[in-house]
Amino acid sequence: MGFVTQCTAALTLLFLSAISTVASETMLTVSGLPVASGSEATVEFELEELRRIGEITFSTTTPWTEGEQTFTGVPLATFVSSLDLKAGVLKATAVNDYAVEIPVSEALFDGPIIAYLKNDERMSIREKGPLWLVYPYDSDAKFRTEIVYSRSIWQLDRIVVSE
Numbered sequence: 001m002g003f004v005t006q007c008t009a010a011l012t013l014l015f016l017s018a019i020s021t022v023a024s025e026t027m028l029t030v031s032g033l034p035v036a037s038g039s040e041a042t043v044e045f046e047l048e049e050l051r052r053i054g055e056i057t058f059s060t061t062t063p064w065t066e067g068e069q070t071f072t073g074v075p076l077a078t079f080v081s082s083l084d085l086k087a088g089v090l091k092a093t094a095v096n097d098y099a100v101e102i103p104v105s106e107a108l109f110d111g112p113i114i115a116y117l118k119n120d121e122r123m124s125i126r127e128k129g130p131l132w133l134v135y136p137y138d139s140d141a142k143f144r145t146e147i148v149y150s151r152s153i154w155q156l157d158r159i160v161v162s163e
Helices: 003-023 047-053 076-082 146-151
Strands: 026-034 040-046 056-060 069-075 089-094 099-103 113-118 132-134 156-162
Touching (some): 047 113, 069 132, 076 113
Parallel strands (some): 026 156
Antiparallel strands (some): 026 040, 089 099, 113 132
């Protein structure tokens, strides 16, 4: 095998390996999940696992973007239900360690989504991704309050569940 062919093969393998790593990257870690034995569990979610929980799409304006944006993600209420959480508090934390607390009781079915797409594109960290807790701000005045805006955490990468 010639040198050029070997280099091409090596680069192809490196490229395919990089694609595989991106496709299986952990996007969200949830810890503090109660287990029957009284201990706590941690679960990691990749994009496809979040999508399988159930996704919705809505369009809304936000205080941080220009014009109407379309977001796709898993409803927080559906996500909480998939974890079998009935009560407690979600401490959502961003890449830069900004954190907010959201009572499980406020994970409403007409409420926020854990968005992983904005305008049909994945969001980079620079674009407030890879995950952004987005409310349908335009759908109801209850989603246009300082508390809701403060809970609209972007660059979300982990959640800790507590009582």
